[in-house]
Amino acid sequence: MAASTKGKMQPVCNTCRKYLFHFASEHFEFKLAELKAIASLTKSEFKINEEEYDEKNPFLVVELPSEDHVHKLLSRSVLLRSVYELWAEGQTTEELNNNIRQLPSQFISPYLQADQSFGIRVESFNKKIPQNIKTEKIKALPFDVLDFQGKVDLNNAMNTFHLFEYYGYECSKPPEYPFHLYFGRWIAGGQRDRxxxxxxxxxxxxxxxxxxxxxxxxxxxxxxxxxxxxxxxxxxxxxxxxxxxxxxxxxxxxxxxxxxxxxxxxxxxxxxxxxxxxxxxxxxxxxxxxxxxxxxxxxxxxxxxxxxxxxxxxxxxxxxxxxxxxxxxxxxxxxxxxxxxxxxxxxxxxxxxxxxxxxxxxxxxxxxxxxxxxxxxxxxxxxxxxxxxxxxxxxxxxxxxxxxxxxxxxxxxxxxxxxxxxxxxxxxxxxxxxxxxxxxxxxxxxxxxxxxxxxxxxxxxxxxxx
Ligand SMILES: C[S@@+](CC[C@H](N)C(=O)[O-])C[C@H]1O[C@@H](n2cnc3c(N)ncnc32)[C@H](O)[C@@H]1O
Incomplete structure (x- = not known):
């Protein structure tokens, strides 16, 4: 059964932010070990909720002092696909949208300006979702707060936002509704191309x-x-x-x-x-x-x-x-x-x-x-x-x-x-x-x-x- 990644974490520092780490779905036993080794090599700090850590879940919420630390980890990891600045998460669309509505305006406003092109993608784990349904899911986001003024650019946007839906890892029977949803801004990819x-x-x-x-x-x-x-x-x-x-x-x-x-x-x-x-x-x-x-x-x-x-x-x-x-x-x-x-x-x-x-x-x-x-x-x-x-x-x-x-x-x-x-x-x-x-x-x-x-x-x- 899939586990939720919700839970309280002691922050690494007062100004730490939450990031969403998206791992490859292979060698899942190695991902935390690899991350810890790279962190100790690059002197980057990170914190996760160890109690709720579920190694088969490709998504992991991680706290780090800054985006610099994210880049250090990404510079070496072959198990990390990408890292996102986590804007909100929830177990239902309603909960996710409520949490997006709680975001401080000074946090999101730089990305809403007219000179900031943007794109939004929907990705589901362990369930195929047709494009028209994905479009519906984008439309269901709270655009009263996500009031993007810039141009939509699906290929080369300055800011790309991802809505992730996690349906667990039991491939034979994915549930009707996702266990967990995440919404975040893409920061960069790892070293999978190597x-x-x-x-x-x-x-x-x-x-x-x-x-x-x-x-x-x-x-x-x-x-x-x-x-x-x-x-x-x-x-x-x-x-x-x-x-x-x-x-x-x-x-x-x-x-x-x-x-x-x-x-x-x-x-x-x-x-x-x-x-x-x-x-x-x-x-x-x-x-x-x-x-x-x-x-x-x-x-x-x-x-x-x-x-x-x-x-x-x-x-x-x-x-x-x-x-x-x-x-x-x-x-x-x-x-x-x-x-x-x-x-x-x-x-x-x-x-x-x-x-x-x-x-x-x-x-x-x-x-x-x-x-x-x-x-x-x-x-x-x-x-x-x-x-x-x-x-x-x-x-x-x-x-x-x-x-x-x-x-x-x-x-x-x-x-x-x-x-x-x-x-x-x-x-x-x-x-x-x-x-x-x-x-x-x-x-x-x-x-x-x-x-x-x-x-x-x-x-x-x-x-x-x-
Ligand atoms: C599993 S393979 C290593 C493969 C290697 N990682 C590669 O990428 O090709 C183990 C190697 O150890 C070598 N070997 C066996 N006994 C050895 C010994 N006593 N001293 C040194 N090498 C030995 C074998 O010939 C074999 O090439």
Whole structure:
């Protein structure tokens, strides 16, 4: 059932105004987490009524000190469609119109002047409304107060007003009347267009597990990547996460175990493509988007081994999608037997053996690595696979150096999901006492992988094959 967004909020400040945030209807579990991350990055303040927060409702009334703060949030969010200055809301047309009538004249009069062109639109959520009915709804607005003197301009008005009707999210049976109505002035849109700009379908180098552009941008937001951040993806694959981080101004680098993939020599993943082009690489991807200068390097390396790094707290952010061993190999360098000895004469040309990389070890190594190499206040953002019916919050790995900031689920089907975990480094790494704790029993063995694989058979295809 839909919930009303009405309710009393403590204002962020005395002069705060109410704004209507209109979110995209996807990844709804992530929207507040993304907003909070951007707010802490851009030092903008906002306040919502947490008690009445309904994550499935794409509309959210937010209090902010000024429109500047709105623009800061919009400058990064990929989940926000648009923000409106909220003029009035109500559960019925009558209540909405009464509230419009209460608006102080000094608040609305600048928009009513003859030199201000205007347009009014009606948008309904979860119910199709024919144009003639929409026109009726516009006519029902209280034009005795909304006494616009300017010209009507439906395409390029100086001020565009929106009447929103919210019919809940139960698609099968929308109610006859909306649960809630909002009326407001459009301020600006978010960064949804960047999803198309960086879309995998048009990207030069992609693989089977390339992360789609929208989620990559969300991860980079959660990690608070900004101009000149130093960002690492230790399981870099085709570098989708680096594309997003470089888009946000980060200097990016990665490590990857698969030599062929990293060198663009593996099997192509594009439908009907027989051979990879000779210049398929992460660098080429960044150049495609004009961020080539942000690319440091990607090296062939095993993320289970940390001794190739000097012990410094280099990174501002670590963002990654570790291998679950289902659509990609999860291996590490190692020998199946203890008696494996490499003779001196073959040492230089020897290709090391690889062994299965246990899921629990992947996450333990990742947290231990991040605890050592992230700067204080830096963020670690990674995906974590779960079987939905078994999931407990205690399954999420922990580390004394990290505070959990967000834990958002992306369902992959009715049985399996992955969770985007965001952690912030709050304490220096101490060799003696610090080790990640991982729910070994849950993730250690083959059986998790097998169950995850069988239950996850209907994985959504990535964007590459659509
Ligand atoms: C889920 S994919 C990451 C995909 C990546 N985000 C992209 O956009 O292409 C995980 C990657 O980790 C790599 N990998 C597996 N074991 C590894 C290890 N021990 N060290 C480094 N990379 C590893 C796999 O080859 C795979 O490319």
């Amino acid at each position: 999803i198309q700009d960086l879309h995998l379908q048009k990207r030069h180098f992609i693989g089977n597990t390339s992360m789609d552009a929208g989620l990559s941008l969300i991860m980079s937001n959660m990690a608070r990547v900004t101009n000149n951040s130093l960002v690492l993806d230790p399981f870099v694959g085709t570098g989708s996460l680096l594309v997003a981080a470089a888009h946000h101004g980060g200097y990016v680098m990665g490590t990857e175990l698969d030599f062929l993939l990293l060198h663009g020599q593996g099997k192509p993943s594009r439908y009907k493509q027989k051979k990879r082009a000779s210049d398929e690489s992460i660098r080429r991807n960044l150049e495609q988007y004009g961020t080539g200068s942000r690319y440091i390097d990607a090296i062939v390396g095993d993320s289970s081994k940390h001794d190739m790094w000097r012990p410094e707290t280099y990174f501002d952010a670590i963002i990654t999608d570790p291998p679950y061993g289902i659509r990609e190999p999860a291996k590490k360098i190692g020998a199946a037997s203890d008696e494996y000895i490499i003779s001196e004469e073959v040492k230089d040309i020897h290709i090391p053996q690889k062994v299965q990389y246990q899921l629990s070890d992947i996450f333990r190594d990742l947290l231990n690595f991040a605890a050592k190499y992230l700067r204080l206040g830096g963020r670690l953002v990674f995906w974590f696979p779960v079987i939905r019916s078994d999931y407990l919050e205690s399954n999420i790995p922990r580390h004394p150096s990290f505070q959990l900031i967000a834990n958002c689920q992306q369902p992959l089907n009715s049985k399996v999901a992955r969770r985007l975990i965001t952690m912030e480094k709050i304490q220096h790494f101490q060799e003696s006492s610090s080790d990640a704790s991982v729910d070994q029993d849950h993730y250690e063995d083959k059986s998790f992988r097998q169950r995850y694989f069988h239950q996850g058979k209907e994985f959504p295809k990535n964007e590459t094959k659509s």
